[in-house]
Amino acid sequence: MSAEELAVILRQALVALGVLFVLVNLRVGGQFLQWWRLRRHAVLAWPPARPPFFAVNLAIGVMLGLILLITAIRMPRSLSSLFGVAMMFTYYGYLLPLSTRIRPGIYRDGIWTDSGYMPYRDIGGLTWKGGDTLVLASRQKALGRRLRVPGPHLGEVRHLLREEIGRRTIEFDEGPGLHLGTRDTRESA
Numbered sequence: 697m698s699a700e701e702l703a704v705i706l707r708q709a710l711v712a713l714g715v716l717f718v719l720v721n722l723r724v725g726g727q728f729l730q731w732w733r734l735r736r737h738a739v740l741a742w743p744p745a746r747p748p749f750f751a752v753n754l755a756i757g758v759m760l761g762l763i764l765l766i767t768a769i770r771m772p773r774s775l776s777s778l779f780g781v782a783m784m785f786t787y788y789g790y791l792l793p794l795s796t797r798i799r800p801g802i803y804r805d806g807i808w809t810d811s812g813y814m815p816y817r818d819i820g821g822l823t824w825k826g827g828d829t830l831v832l833a834s835r836q837k838a839l840g841r842r843l844r845v846p847g848p849h850l851g852e853v854r855h856l857l858r859e860e861i862g863r864r865t866i867e868f869d870e871g872p873g874l875h876l877g878t879r880d881t882r883e884s885a
Contacts, residue, residue, distance in 0.1 A: 710780030717783035724791045727812055731798040734805075734813065740856060741801030741808070742846055750796070757788030800843055802856050807832060809841035816865040822857070830857075835867070 735741075747753070764781045767774065800808045806815035809832060820835030828850060830843040845853050860866045 707774070707776045711776045712780075714776075714780035714783040717780075717787050721783060721786050721791055724787065724795050728791070728794050728798060730813055731808065734803055734808070735799070737804035738799065739802045739804060740849060740852055741799035741803070742849060744796060744798060744800055745844070747792075747796065753788055753792055757785060757790075757792070760785040761789055801849075802853060807843060809843040811841050814841055816860060817867075819866045821868050822866070 760781055764778065764785050767777050767781060771777065798808065800810060803813075806813055807819070807830075808814075814832055814834070818835055819832050821833035823831050825831050825842070828845050828847065830845055830853065832841045832843070834840070857866070861868075
């Protein structure tokens with residue numbers, strides 16, 4: 697394999713990575729914007745746990761920034777290489793650090809879980825696992841989300857959930873979604 701063929705393969709790989717990271721960037725960016733709009737409606741929220749290997753991810757972002765700068769200076773016509781590296785840099789350098797600002801917890805109209813926001817109207821069931829992890833079942837589809845609740849907030853989260861259940865904001869076991877069992881799930885709050 698010649699150096700020119702290898703360069704073509706590397707450029708194609710960078711374009712494919714760029715397309716993949718465009719999708720990831722849209723998802724993470726969309727979640728951050730959704731949280732930004734909802735943040736003032738937080739009833740009880742707490743700082744998230746740092747992702748594993750967070751410092752390594754930041755180092756990757758710095759390295760990608762340097763690679764992007766060097767590529768832009770040395771090979772300005774290589775737009776495919778710039779695209780792939782720029783999309784990865786956008787994720788590691790900006791969106792990943794921004795996503796660590798999203799505060800999980802109870803909001804006025806829903807719950808921000810470890811993997812995203814779930815409005816109360818979409819919750820079809822809930823249960824506690826391991827004493828500090830709230831598992832939410834979707835009413836609409838077979839989807840479960842979890843929320844790790846720090847110890848000092850457990851009592852208040854349970855109290856807020858009981859209030860929402862009492863107001864019938866959270867309706868249980870309706871619709872085609874994931875159900876958590878045959879017992880009365882209201883006792884889980």
